[in-house]
Amino acid sequence: MKEDQDPQLPSFDFKSFMVDKVNAVNQALDSAVPLRDPVKIHEAMRYSLLAGGKRVRPVLCLAACDLVGGKESMVMPAACALEMIHTMSLVHDDLPCMDNDDLRRGKPTNHKVYGEDIAVLAGDALLAFSFEHIAVSTVGVTPDRIVRAIGELAKSIGAEGLAAGQVVDITSEGLTNVGLDHLEFIHVHKTAPLLEAAAVLGAILGGGHDEDVEKLRKFARNIGLLFQVVDDILDVTKSSKELGKTAGKDLVADKVTYPKLMGINKSKEFAEKLKSDALELLQGFDPEKSTPLIALANYIAYRQN
Amino acid sequence: MKEDQDPQLPSFDFKSFMVDKVNAVNQALDSAVPLRDPVKIHEAMRYSLLAGGKRVRPVLCLAACDLVGGKESMVMPAACALEMIHTMSLVHDDLPCMDNDDLRRGKPTNHKVYGEDIAVLAGDALLAFSFEHIAVSTVGVTPDRIVRAIGELAKSIGAEGLAAGQVVDITSEGLTNVGLDHLEFIHVHKTAPLLEAAAVLGAILGGGHDEDVEKLRKFARNIGLLFQVVDDILDVTKSSKELGKTAGKDLVADKVTYPKLMGINKSKEFAEKLKSDALELLQGFDPEKSTPLIALANYIAYRQN
Secondary structure (H helix, E strand, O other): OHOOOOOOOOOHHHHHHHHHHHHHHHHHHHHOOOOOOOOOHHHHHHHHHOOOOOOHHHHHHHHHHHHHOOOOOHHHHHHHHHHHHHHHHHHOOOOHHHHHHHOOOOOOOHHHHHHHHHHHHHHHHHHHHHHHHHHHHOOOHHHHHHHHHHHHHHHHHHOOOOHHHHHHHHOOOOOOOOOOOHHHHHHEEEEEHHHHHHHHHHHOOOOOOOHHHHHHHHHHHHHHHHHHHHHHHHHOOOOHHHHOOOOOOOHOOOOOHHHHHHHHHHHHHHHHHHHHHHHEEEEEEEEEHHHHHHHHHHHHHHHHH | OOOHHOOOOOOOOHHHHHHHHHHHHHHHHHHHHHOOOOHHHHHHHHHHOOOOOOOOOHHHHHHHHHOOOOOOOHHHHHHHHHHHHHHHHHHHOOOOOOOOOOOOOEEEEEHHHHOHHHHHHHHHHHHHHHHHHHHHHHHOOOOOOOOOOOHHHHHHHHOHHHHHHHHHHHOOOOOOOOOOOHHHHHHHHHHHHHHHHHHHHHHHHHOOHHHHHHHHHHHHHHHHHHHHHHHHHHHHHHHHHOOOOOHHHHHHHHOHHHHHHHHHHHHHHHHHHHHHHHHHHEEEEEHHHHHHHHHHHHHHHHHOO
16 A cells, blocks of 8 residues: 555555544444344345445545544444445446446355345345434434435435446447547546545535535545546456456446546546645645545555555 | 225215325426436336326325325425335336336336336436435425434335345245244335335324324334235236236245235235224324325225226
């Protein structure tokens, strides 16, 4: 993780910060979805939810909450909800009728272990539970902010968010005349919405002013697109073993990607530009509290899997 | 619909009541999910959402709201949300990896028209949008009641609700030693949760007291189980054409049903008992305002498809 160390931030130990936050999130997820009756669906939900993802969305949510002066307890249920939704989208995307993937986070995909029917239902249950968890378990936040947060989160998933990007992605496979605008639409809708929701929910539930919420929204949109550009680059430059998932699948599926449209080097330059635009949006906030978000942007830009 | 006329309620025109409410719900659903970009997913969502269901859940929600003295505008977004979730569960249940059904409400199922991938995503988008719609479009209700309603609704869908019933149903197919308790678990979780949520959301958002909310919860649990017992009876006594969906599929799938466990006649007696228990719970409310709920229970008990 040597690239995660920003030269301007010699004193901030990003690795320790991430380990602490990821542990806290994993513990909260483990308690939020205990193994109970009916066992099979809870097992399937927990299998994918606790499979050791990078937890970028919950950590971004926690950091945004901290930035606007909120406490971790105000936003932990929302942080967990974001990871539940992210997991749902992976479980459904991996289905044979979608990307037909056998490997995810270095393990067999959910439907490979539990069957397609249970995988569909486990995804649905994770999606529904994410809203229940925010509505029932959020403490120390006024109900109007909880309602606002739920509205933002829901919008990030549906036909204007994740699902929109996925549909346009599916209907674009094999198309030859896809341009950058179209690609950006797919990526802005496929990856950015949940990262945007993460930052926005952190700011809303943490008690932030509207201007802070909107600054964090723009920050997240930038790193959301950055995340996907880096994902595209990794898909063509890394092996399946290094990624913990099937590499080169975008090429096999004849999907349009940044490296395909602008080449690897221009894609890397574009990633750099997105990162510096994101960091500019953090100016004006308490420098100490914005450090984790700066480090997170660097981590997304320079991650190796 | 002659059976819908309760001899004790000669003056109430249930058919006109239903037509009025169903029209209002259909209009609200049509506006809530307009056809917009990306067109394909919105088309798929609208195809199943506007396919002319019985709208029992939204009508129950509106009637419960009216019973506790609330206005229709307070609860219409929630009523629409219930139908979106019901539609999502039908679209996912019909998938080849689940019930593999080609016909629903007399039309080809969603995946037959749009493909399995789009059907999965359209279901996910409907589920997510249902929460967005309540959070964003509910007016005249305090935020604490909206949060409570969202918590109740979410709980009715996930691993303690619809999805739980579906999973236990799937894992029970072909089992020979399934008893009434087990069957009731499946049905209470597969059908009753959304009917319960419909009544409870109507009462919460309509401004009802906690005792009223709990009475309506019990009423809905009874008619939820009633609904499924009648469904089981119809599956063995009616043709596909009469039902508008594939008949006899429970027998083909070797599913455990009430007629199979206790015979047709005892199943009909059980349905009658559930109905009268439900009606008892409405005593103590304004008789005029409880009339639609009484008629609804009769309709569910005596429906022919």
